[in-house]
Amino acid sequence: MAADHDRLVVAGTRRYGRLPSRPAVVDPLAEYQGLARARRRLRLKEWVGFTLLHPEIYSSLILQDAHYLASSEIYVYDRASARLHQHAANALGGSLNLPHNLMDNSCAIAQRGYQIAYDFSEQTGRHHIKVDIAASAQAPAITADLTLDATASSAPLSVSSLLPGGQMYTHKALYPVSGTLCVGDTKVTFFPERDLAVLDEHRSLLPYRTRWVWGTFALPTEDGPVGANFVNRPEIIGQPEESCLWAPGSCEPLSNISFTKQAGGTSAPWRIASADGRLDVVFTPEGRKTVKHHLGVVAIDYFQMFGSYTGTLRTGGGSAGKDGGGTADGTVVEVKDVHGVCESMDARM
Structure with a gap:
């Protein structure tokens, strides 16, 4: 359980600035109560996404929750064939339950034919991305089993700030990545000495x-x-x-x-x-x-x-x-x- 001081909001007061690391618990709504909290919940946009850096493909994937609608998207651009493959899925707002204590937790979208799951483990120093998406009329199947090396990651970017008409929190980091990603019959292998995954987490009350x-x-x-x-x-x-x-x-x-x-x-x-x-x-x-x-x-x-x-x-x-x-x-x-x-x-x- 996180210590009281290791939170974005401590005793009803939000921390602002460039933070030395991601707080163990990031809940922007914790400084509000009652009707004020309910109103701001509908303004809260949360997402956890990755950009994958590999010489043969361009790829990004995301889980996002606007609390009136949740969704997920993934694309893979195959440089050899110059083809862009995309899949997407929608879900009920709030259903993704993107955990406030993300770095020692899991989150996923799991629908028939569309599954993306993240597993974060600070304790083991390894994070995982798993993708299992069936082929559609528009795009081939996409599967992935990737491991991110948190012991060799970049220093974290952790920023809490006021925006005109809103508030922003973001956490970003670079991770060496290993494993495989398949698009149809094409398989690409990730090597940690060459390839990276860029984490992008947002918990923002956007205008x-x-x-x-x-x-x-x-x-x-x-x-x-x-x-x-x-x-x-x-x-x-x-x-x-x-x-x-x-x-x-x-x-x-x-x-x-x-x-x-x-x-x-x-x-x-x-x-x-x-x-x-x-x-x-x-x-x-x-x-x-x-x-x-x-x-x-x-x-x-x-x-x-x-x-x-x-x-x-x-x-x-x-x-x-x-x-x-x-x-x-x-x-x-x-x-x-x-x-x-x-x-x-x-x-x-």
Whole structure:
């Protein structure tokens, strides 16, 4: 059982800031009671998802609960055939029961022909992803049995902040991953020295009008995973952002991110940079997953692009100078054709 101090909300008061680790219990509703709690429950959006980084495929999967509707999605893009395979399922709001003490627990969606399960075990240092989805008229069967090595993970990104009209909590980390994923007759094998899984957990009271542009990528090194997480959304001045650089053994704050789409169609590159120069990369899309729903007061215009990043990260030092050389104490990491994702959300919900 978690100690009282190891919670997002302690004695009715929420903790804000960049936290040193994920609290053992993350329940954003714990600071409210009665009618106030019931109202905010309908604003609470919770999800636990993974981006899988592998040279032969692009893939993401998610369990998400908006408490009026729960859902799950998975896609796998086979680079050899240039085909995108997608499956999705809906469930009753609140039925996924995404546990507040996620890191020593399990969660799943289990329907006929559609099963995705996560098992997190801090005690053993191993987390698991299992997928068993039957073929449909639109896509082949997808199965997976993956093990994430928590003993060799990145430092955690754990951020609690106020948003204009809402609140956000997110936890993210990079894990070496091993195991297999099958799409129809195609089987890919994950090797922990080469491949990574990026965890993305959110427990957020989002405003009715929600917008963000977000991206992430990572690569393994001999000293541990290196990568970046970056976002541009409406913020409150002084509140911590979820942007960061991952260096071996550390998670460094990052802020003031710009996303600039180059001229062209949906396959045009994006320039993504931080104002201090520590992140400066170009994202080149290889494909995208799109979701559009317009139902009067409720609407979602969303796409996630998958592709590769090229550029530089500067970890462990100060900002880059005017000539781009940076400070002497920073470590420059060259990023070349590193797999990742970049997405845009514009929703009324």
